[in-house]
Amino acid sequence: MPELPEVETVKRGLNRLAQGIQVRDVQVLWPAIIQAPAGVDDFIQRMPGQVLEYVDRRGKYLLFYWTEDLWISHLRMEGKYLLPNSEEPVDKYSHVILHLSDGRDLRYRDVRKFGRIKLYPKDQADQAIADLNLGPEPGDLQLSDLASAFAKTQRVVKACLLDQSIVAGLGNIYVDEVLFAAKIHPERLAQSLSHVELSRLVQAIQQIISQAVAKGGTTVRTYTNALGENGHYQEDLKVYGKAGQACPRCHTPIEKIKLAQRGTHFCPYCQRREVND
């Protein structure tokens, strides 16, 4: 499932493969992918003729800067962008198709139809991005950001790290990995973390996200980047998807519980319920 490192990899692939593409016409095969403020008809009318200037990223969102408009695109679970030749058959999972002037298509493909694309006129871009209400990127995260957010909530630390308004870009896989690296139990109340634990947490977030970006993200289930290539960070996962296997630090079996409505993996020995400085 695309989290920050996977979305960053998609962004880089699109900038390499799709910068300068011009839209000829548009097909929307599953209207729910296109979300307000633009309706589907408006979307189909506005896109022809537009040229893709570049693609940026904020948290898990892709930002497509077209000549006139901005797309804010979220891949959710399994969304991906592909650039096949227009003659290639369209499979049943391709829901938004831009026919391009160079004979290719830009296709949004999403088995589960969870992803969303929003279109805004460029003069509304800054406000639209601000309205996403995202916290700092991991690379910009300060200990004080977490300390102040955690101090005013009764939630457990796992739920807080999944909250995109506290830190942008983490999803279920990386939150489990980060908490393992920082030796923090996912059910700890966020406000109970010590200064030392917060410091380890910030360090773990930054280190793991930057390593995962360097490896092109994590491929579990069906994620591939815009080139259809796999990421390689799954080889470095320590706890996610490892229930019952030995902890790489202490060999205690990794446990799996349900927390914040997510499958949650942790080592019950390394990640204690009490403060661990």
Added chain:
DNA sequence: GATATCGCCTGAAGGC
């Protein structure tokens, strides 16, 4: 206002 839960979706996997 803060927090928890539901619904969206479909394919894979497991049980019978």
Added chain:
DNA sequence: TGCCTTCAGGCGATAT
């Protein structure tokens, strides 16, 4: 083999 149920999960909407 075939049918049914459960699971995976990000986020907006809705409920508490």
